[in-house]
Amino acid sequence: MTEKLDVTLSVNGKRYEMKVEPRRMLADAIREECGLTGTHLGCEHGVCGACTILMDDKPVRSCLMFAVQAEGAELRTVEGLAKGNELHPIQQAFWDHHGLQCGFCTPGFLMLATGVLEQNPNIGDEELVHALSSNLCRCTGYQNILKAVKAAREEMKP
Amino acid sequence: MKWVGQPIPRLRDPVLLKGKGRFTADIAVGAMAIRFVRSPVARGTICGIEIPEGAVVFTAADITDIKPLRPILHGRNYVPTDQPILANKRVTYVGEPVAAVIAATQSEAEDIAEQVMLDIDVLDPAIDVDEALKPDAPRVHDQAPGNVLVETSLKTPGFDAVWAKAAQVVEVDIRSRRQNAMPMETRNAHAVFDHSTGRVTLYTSVQNPHPIRTGIADVLGMPETDLRVVAPDVGGGFGQKMALVPEYVFAVWVARKLEASVAWIEDRNENLIASFHSRDQHHTVKAAFDENAKLIALEADLRCNVGAYSNYPITCGVEPLMAMSELPGPYDLREYSVRTRGVTTNTCPMAPYRGVSRPVLTLSMERIMNLAADRFGLDPVEMRRRNLITEFPYKTVTGSLYDAGTYWESLERSAEVLDLKGFRERQKKAREEGRYLGIGFSVFNERSGYGTPTFAARGMEITPGYETVEMAMDPSGYVIARIGASPHGQGLETGLSQIIADELGIEPSRIRIISGDTDATPYGWGTFASRSLVLAGGASKLAAEQMRERLNKIAGHLLQAPPEEIELAGGVARRRGHEGSVEITALARAAHHQSQLFGGGGPGLTTIATYDPAGTFSNACHSAIVEVDIETGHVKIERFLVVEDAGILINPMIVDGQIHGGVVQGIANALFEEIIYDETGNILTGSLMDFIPPTMSEVPTIEIEHLETLTDASITKAKGIGEGGTIGPPAAIINAISDALKPFGVEIFEIPATPPRIRQLIREAAKEKS
Ligand code: FES
Ligand code: FES
Numbered sequence: 001m002t003e004k005l006d007v008t009l010s011v012n013g014k015r016y017e018m019k020v021e022p023r024r025m026l027a028d029a030i031r032e033e034c035g036l037t038g039t040h041l042g043c044e045h046g047v048c049g050a051c052t053i054l055m056d057d058k059p060v061r062s063c064l065m066f067a068v069q070a071e072g073a074e075l076r077t078v079e080g081l082a083k084g085n086e087l088h089p090i091q092q093a094f095w096d097h098h099g100l101q102c103g104f105c106t107p108g109f110l111m112l113a114t115g116v117l118e119q120n121p122n123i124g125d126e127e128l129v130h131a132l133s134s135n136l137c138r139c140t141g142y143q144n145i146l147k148a149v150k151a152a153r154e155e156m157k158p
Numbered sequence: 159m160k161w162v163g164q165p166i167p168r169l170r171d172p173v174l175l176k177g178k179g180r181f182t183a184d185i186a187v188g189a190m191a192i193r194f195v196r197s198p199v200a201r202g203t204i205c206g207i208e209i210p211e212g213a214v215v216f217t218a219a220d221i222t223d224i225k226p227l228r229p230i231l232h233g234r235n236y237v238p239t240d241q242p243i244l245a246n247k248r249v250t251y252v253g254e255p256v257a258a259v260i261a262a263t264q265s266e267a268e269d270i271a272e273q274v275m276l277d278i279d280v281l282d283p284a285i286d287v288d289e290a291l292k293p294d295a296p297r298v299h300d301q302a303p304g305n306v307l308v309e310t311s312l313k314t315p316g317f318d319a320v321w322a323k324a325a326q327v328v329e330v331d332i333r334s335r336r337q338n339a340m341p342m343e344t345r346n347a348h349a350v351f352d353h354s355t356g357r358v359t360l361y362t363s364v365q366n367p368h369p370i371r372t373g374i375a376d377v378l379g380m381p382e383t384d385l386r387v388v389a390p391d392v393g394g395g396f397g398q399k400m401a402l403v404p405e406y407v408f409a410v411w412v413a414r415k416l417e418a419s420v421a422w423i424e425d426r427n428e429n430l431i432a433s434f435h436s437r438d439q440h441h442t443v444k445a446a447f448d449e450n451a452k453l454i455a456l457e458a459d460l461r462c463n464v465g466a467y468s469n470y471p472i473t474c475g476v477e478p479l480m481a482m483s484e485l486p487g488p489y490d491l492r493e494y495s496v497r498t499r500g501v502t503t504n505t506c507p508m509a510p511y512r513g514v515s516r517p518v519l520t521l522s523m524e525r526i527m528n529l530a531a532d533r534f535g536l537d538p539v540e541m542r543r544r545n546l547i548t549e550f551p552y553k554t555v556t557g558s559l560y561d562a563g564t565y566w567e568s569l570e571r572s573a574e575v576l577d578l579k580g581f582r583e584r585q586k587k588a589r590e591e592g593r594y595l596g597i598g599f600s601v602f603n604e605r606s607g608y609g610t611p612t613f614a615a616r617g618m619e620i621t622p623g624y625e626t627v628e629m630a631m632d633p634s635g636y637v638i639a640r641i642g643a644s645p646h647g648q649g650l651e652t653g654l655s656q657i658i659a660d661e662l663g664i665e666p667s668r669i670r671i672i673s674g675d676t677d678a679t680p681y682g683w684g685t686f687a688s689r690s691l692v693l694a695g696g697a698s699k700l701a702a703e704q705m706r707e708r709l710n711k712i713a714g715h716l717l718q719a720p721p722e723e724i725e726l727a728g729g730v731a732r733r734r735g736h737e738g739s740v741e742i743t744a745l746a747r748a749a750h751h752q753s754q755l756f757g758g759g760g761p762g763l764t765t766i767a768t769y770d771p772a773g774t775f776s777n778a779c780h781s782a783i784v785e786v787d788i789e790t791g792h793v794k795i796e797r798f799l800v801v802e803d804a805g806i807l808i809n810p811m812i813v814d815g816q817i818h819g820g821v822v823q824g825i826a827n828a829l830f831e832e833i834i835y836d837e838t839g840n841i842l843t844g845s846l847m848d849f850i851p852p853t854m855s856e857v858p859t860i861e862i863e864h865l866e867t868l869t870d871a872s873i874t875k876a877k878g879i880g881e882g883g884t885i886g887p888p889a890a891i892i893n894a895i896s897d898a899l900k901p902f903g904v905e906i907f908e909i910p911a912t913p914p915r916i917r918q919l920i921r922e923a924a925k926e927k928s
Contacts (some may be wrong), residue, residue, distance in 0.1 A: 023265070037184035038177020040393070042342045043426040047846040050342060079178035095167050098815045102180065102647030103174030104393030117651040128889040133853035136846070138342045138394050139647050141818030141883075142854040 007067050011036060012080030020067050027051045029067035030077060038107045040076040052108040053077050060117035078107035089155035090114050099148035101139030108135050113149045118158050123155030161656040161666055165811035168649045179391040182361045186348035186421035192409060193267035195257040195274045196432060197249035200283035200504040200839020204247055205255055208275035214260040218246035222412055225377040229470040230619035235309045236405040238337060241467040249278060250298060250466040251504050252839055253432030255404055260412065283504035283839040287463035289441055290503045291778035298466060298502045307464060308475045308500035314555060318492045321455045326448035328530045334518040336346035336438040336833040339511040340851060343391040343393020344424035345433055347406045349413035358413050359386045362406055365644055369675050373402040373470050374410050386768050389674035392646030398434050400686045401469035430849055432839045435833055438463035441522045444504040451534040453545050455493035458485055464500040465507035471620040473507060474500045479616055480515040487523050488565040488603045488777060489545045494555045503841050512820060513884035517827055520602040524889035526825055530802040531668025538599055539573045539914060546601060560775045561871040566872030568779035568801040568865060569601050575799055576781055589901060595787055596898025599622045600780045606878020607692025608773025610869040622683040624770035625693035629701040631763035633750040635743030640672045642682010643694035649812040650690050654698045656808055657874060661702035663726030664742055688878025691808060696769035696873045704765035712745045712756055778802035778880055780886025784894040788920055791831055791913030795858040805877040813879050814862055820883015821860050826852050828891040868913035
């Protein structure tokens with residue numbers, strides 16, 4: 001076993017201090033050290049996108065990064081979307097349009113879509129499909145995920 | 159207002175949307191980790207296992223007190239298999255658990271697992287279903303010479319005479335390659351030992367906690383009550399999570415042994431290689447038609463690769479027996495000769511996957527219909543019109559009873575929506591431009607919502623079927639319904655709440671559905687086989703009807719009216735045609751707190767009901783329009799249409815969602831996904847990069863239309879919808895590709911129809927021509 005390092009993560013505006021091995025994956029640190037289990041692991045090798053979070057507002061796969069690499073960055077996870085009981089427009093749209101079934105891929109899709117729409121509020125349909133194709137869902141056939149994200153695109157326009 | 163039929167949003171979604179769902183791995187944070195060391199070879203003798211110093215590692219020698227898994231089927235020449243919890247003396251497939259490492263953390267367990275050395279004498283394996291049937295094939299199990307674990311046949315008495323009169327005989331040889339259901343959440347088992355009671359709670363991502371508990375308790379020799387099985391939030395199952403696996407058994411055993419909290423969280427590679435596979439089938443089917451293109455007899459030889467072991471509790475009979483009994487599908491057939499076999503090989507065991515056999519058998523029948531149409535010079539719709547069943551109830555040649563459906567109507571409507579005539583013109587023009595478009599239809603029916611009468615006919619020692627619902631209204635007027643079904647993404651809670659709400663005249667938001675916990679729910683069979691809404695829905699309706707009668711009685715007393723004149727709606731009870739009403743919450747309070755008024759000491763507001771029907775048949779027509787790039791073999795789906803009939807739609811939004819998801823799995827089955835073994839039994843598709851599940855980019859917009867036949871075979875008049883989406887796409891898409899490639903004389907008989915396969919067929923056809 002290697003020596004543990006001091007790491008401070010900033011997640012959803014809150015600071016988490018921890019001691020982790022250098023090989024500790026960011027997703028594991030978020031889930032276990034921070035206790036934020038909304039970020040899911042579907043493959044742990046960068047294909048499914050269930051672990052997608054926002055790092056300095058950009059969608060990243062937290063299963064492909066080490067916790068130490070996230071030091072100093074602002075991280076956002078699914079737990080940071082809603083304000084208390086008030087759902088974020090992207091969450092509301094997924095609810096209204098039945099964009100989830102088992103809900104396992106959902107946090108990853110919500111963070112991916114949030115990142116994409118924040119960066120490019122006027123993103124075109126084709127580009128949107130392309131962007132959302134980074135993540136996998138096994139339940140919804142993607143039909144209602146796309147519908148939901150398109151609806152959120154309207155809601156989130158600044 | 160009626161709640162049934164409304165597309166109301168799902169009740170549990172906010173929790174999942176906020177990331178507050180509780181999946182097994184979330185609950186297991188902090189538990190000791192279990193890591194299995196798995197066999198790297200398909201068949202061999204274990205000569206030794208070297209364990210690193212000081213490590214906690216268990217092997218077969220340590221668990222001699224656990225019985226092997228031995229699922230039982232009666233008749234059908236079934237040969238039982240004993241699946242060890244950890245491989246004992248021999249290994250039978252790549253991925254079989256051989257040893258189990260326990261460590262404080264996952265990464266430590268992984269490190270240790272890598273240092274466990276397996277010394278295995280490699281033997282020649284049987285991998286392919288047809289190779290395994292050859293006389294000199296390696297024998298997977300000593301007790302099954304010939305490698306057949308289940309075999310049955312049937313021949314109607316008039317078959318030979320009718321066959322001899324055939325005007326045309328059409329033959330297909332259909333090969334369906336191996337699939338993995340691939341739920342996004344992998345399997346897992348988190349077993350927690352309770353120091354005060356000695357009980358164990360097993361959190362596990364399964365579809366059927368009660369039968370899983372029975373299976374584990376049986377092989378561990380412990381009372382079922384000492385084990386609580388909880389299926390918390392479950393990230394998809396699709397059949398893969400309804401069979402008992404050695405890993406769950408081991409987790410419970412080791413939690414008791416170490417008096418600790420342990421967790422196995424499967425990784426994706428384990429899931430792809432060692433979770434259940436399915437659909438590895440080879441069908442040879444011949445169909446005889448009379449001069450009017452009417453199907454008169456069908457002959458079939460069906461081989462299903464069932465892998466290394468039979469699965470508990472359904473057994474490895476599930477695919478071969480389903481394939482045999484349901485092959486004729488929506489088509490009228492009186493003479494049938496069929497042989498079906500479940501063939502064991504040194505590959506990952508087979509278990510149900512959404513649609514079970516029907517995607518493959520529908521492909522067989524629908525390819526036959528298309529080839530026959532060509533033979534008779536008919537269009538595919540007319541060909542099917544002459545053969546689809548239109549009169550109900552219909553008793554099939556294998557003894558099933560079809561309740562009313564819309565087999566012909568769904569096809570007729572599909573041809574209309576897709577404008578078949580217009581399409582043919584467009585197709586012709588496109589061909590002149592060197593573009594290849596094709597259209598394909600796939601008509602099928604699906605047995606759904608079936609209870610013990612149907613399962614019993616299959617000879618399973620453990621006969622699933624009924625569902626029970628326990629219902630209680632508390633003094634505040636809220637309702638709890640405890641169900642044996644175990645939804646995992648289907649939104650069943652919402653549908654059941656709608657059914658109950660209508661019976662009781664209250665809002666769905668006042669209803670809580672409790673599922674997935676053996677301590678809190680009545681014994682039931684879980685969620686699979688397109689059954690839960692029909693069965694748990696039926697039982698919910700029955701329990702709610704009893705509840706309504708109780709409430710009517712109390713309201714009658716308070717309103718001084720005969721109970722049969724009371725009506726519950728909008729949260730109040732009133733006497734029909736009279737002024738004055740009483741809140742249902744007041745009835746609830748009175749029932750508990752003034753029971754002396756109603757004869758005292760009664761049962762309060764608790765009801766229980768069980769529903770166990772024979773089942774009902776849903777049906778659909780799926781159609782696809784595709785364009786094939788003949789240079790690359792790439793297929794683009796231009797349109798995909800579903801016209802389906804699942805009876806009354808309890809929640810249309812949820813129904814459409816089920817269809818969407820199913821169709822995309824079916825498209826994956828038709829075009830993309832395949833688990834590939836090399837001849838040594840090694841899996842070449844051990845990551846999602848290689849298995850190629852479709853992303854949003856590969857999926858067309860799915861068009862849906864509903865037909866609603868009101869059946870008497872289901873008391874809610876709802877039919878099952880869970881699997882249908884998955885059944886139709888392979889046949890529709892493969893027929894469409896074959897239609898597109900008509901100018902080349904290419905017909906497709908193998909799925910997935912990947913670009914290399916399509917290119918090869920085009921090349922071969924060209925060679926033959928020249
Ligand atoms: S878990 Fe990170 S991409 Fe799949
Ligand atoms: S909702 Fe189940 S995987 Fe997407």
